[in-house]
Amino acid sequence: MKVPDGWTLACVGCGRKLHSDPGAFTCPNCGDILELLFSGRPSADELFKPKNASLRVWRYARAIPGEPSKAVTLNEGGTPLPKSVSLGRELGLPNLFFKVEGQNPTGSFKDRGMTVAVSRARESGAKVLVCASTGNTAASLAAYAARADLKAAVILPSGKVATGKLAQAIAHGARLIQVDDGFDRALELTVKAVAESDELYLMNSINPYRIEGQKTVAFEIYEQLQRVPDYVFLPVGNAGNISAVWKGFKELRDWGVTASVPRLVGVQAAGASPVAEAFERGSRKVRPWRSPETVASAIRIGNPMSWKKALRAIEGSGGRAMAVSDEEILQARRELASREGVFVENASAAPLAGLRRVKEEIGRDSTVVCILTGHGLKDKLPASWTRTRPQVATGAKELVKLLT
Numbered sequence: 001m002k003v004p005d006g007w008t009l010a011c012v013g014c015g016r017k018l019h020s021d022p023g024a025f026t027c028p029n030c031g032d033i034l035e036l037l038f039s040g041r042p043s044a045d046e047l048f049k050p051k052n053a054s055l056r057v058w059r060y061a062r063a064i065p066g067e068p069s070k071a072v073t074l075n076e077g078g079t080p081l082p083k084s085v086s087l088g089r090e091l092g093l094p095n096l097f098f099k100v101e102g103q104n105p106t107g108s109f110k111d112r113g114m115t116v117a118v119s120r121a122r123e124s125g126a127k128v129l130v131c132a133s134t135g136n137t138a139a140s141l142a143a144y145a146a147r148a149d150l151k152a153a154v155i156l157p158s159g160k161v162a163t164g165k166l167a168q169a170i171a172h173g174a175r176l177i178q179v180d181d182g183f184d185r186a187l188e189l190t191v192k193a194v195a196e197s198d199e200l201y202l203m204n205s206i207n208p209y210r211i212e213g214q215k216t217v218a219f220e221i222y223e224q225l226q227r228v229p230d231y232v233f234l235p236v237g238n239a240g241n242i243s244a245v246w247k248g249f250k251e252l253r254d255w256g257v258t259a260s261v262p263r264l265v266g267v268q269a270a271g272a273s274p275v276a277e278a279f280e281r282g283s284r285k286v287r288p289w290r291s292p293e294t295v296a297s298a299i300r301i302g303n304p305m306s307w308k309k310a311l312r313a314i315e316g317s318g319g320r321a322m323a324v325s326d327e328e329i330l331q332a333r334r335e336l337a338s339r340e341g342v343f344v345e346n347a348s349a350a351p352l353a354g355l356r357r358v359k360e361e362i363g364r365d366s367t368v369v370c371i372l373t374g375h376g377l378k379d380k381l382p383a384s385w386t387r388t389r390p391q392v393a394t395g396a397k398e399l400v401k402l403l404t
């Protein structure tokens, strides 16, 4: 299908410009991934003051490809940005905020991109929407495909998908296919299958329409804070989201809506941290890892497809990539839940774990946002947290005794 008016599809490798969406969203010239470029320059008024502010992601229709009236939507976006009540003080960062993306319709940030990409897929006449997934993309795709009355198939690494996410994909009626390997292999097979069949339509984040929806989190953070934060910490797996967040903030600056961009800090799990490794080596190339392993199953990825975009985001924003241990991730998950009242899945706690490590390097006056990407109900709790058994009460007197 023809690229929408006002937009160009360009290869991040060789720069070739395409006039229509290619199968599997890879460059026909060099095989690299693609990005959508917008030729418009919306003003702050145009971007932030549409008539119906409750449109959430589609509120920014001026700057995303697609028509709100034709969108497949669950009113995604518009997530809260509470200020920290406890951890910020402890870390010496009184202006710490949490962007709670778990409050999206299927419980993760993926919904922002899925509304745009599924809308595009339906308009293109796609029949079967497919993705490889560590869980959240599968849950989100399944829901939006159900709403669009399209078939969805999700290709999953065996035994590594959190049960809550599996339940979502099943409930929404997606076809589940397991690959006896990790996410990287599942994605490799999915991309090859899509390239070979006209009936399959790729919904992973190398689909650049996903990125256009996901970038709206940057617009929202700016609108909610009424300023550009100094730092944004977020987890990195396949590196689609850090690319999207960067695109959003960069566009605001390029359009003259804002004067600066935040430093982006991409946080990976130590057992799956090829981007952090490349950053620490000072390299412009990310070397894939063969057997990534971490308790943060959503970001258990060794060969991030959007690594070029991620390094560009880190370099362009003056940010960094870093790795944190599984223990630090679990500690951060617990702190968010027990001290801030925000329940997140393991991967989503990585940004706080990263922030804790580098807090001394951040000025006290800085405004810091941690993007908490997915809801805590999706992931099982570590066994050590559930050892406490509830006490038993059989009558009111006994209950009072237990409570006082």
Ligand SMILES: Cc1ncc(COP(=O)(O)O)c(C=O)c1O
Residues within 6 Å of the ligand: 108, 134, 135, 136, 137, 205, 235, 236, 237, 238, 239, 240, 241, 242, 298, 299, 345, 347, 348, 373, 374
């Ligand atoms: C909860 C959660 N956080 C972070 C990520 C990482 O996003 P990306 O793969 O775009 O880097 C994912 C990806 O599946 C996720 O599910």
Ligand SMILES: [Zn+2]
Residues within 6 Å of the ligand: 011, 012, 013, 014, 015, 016, 027, 028, 029, 030, 031, 032
């Ligand atoms: Zn190319």
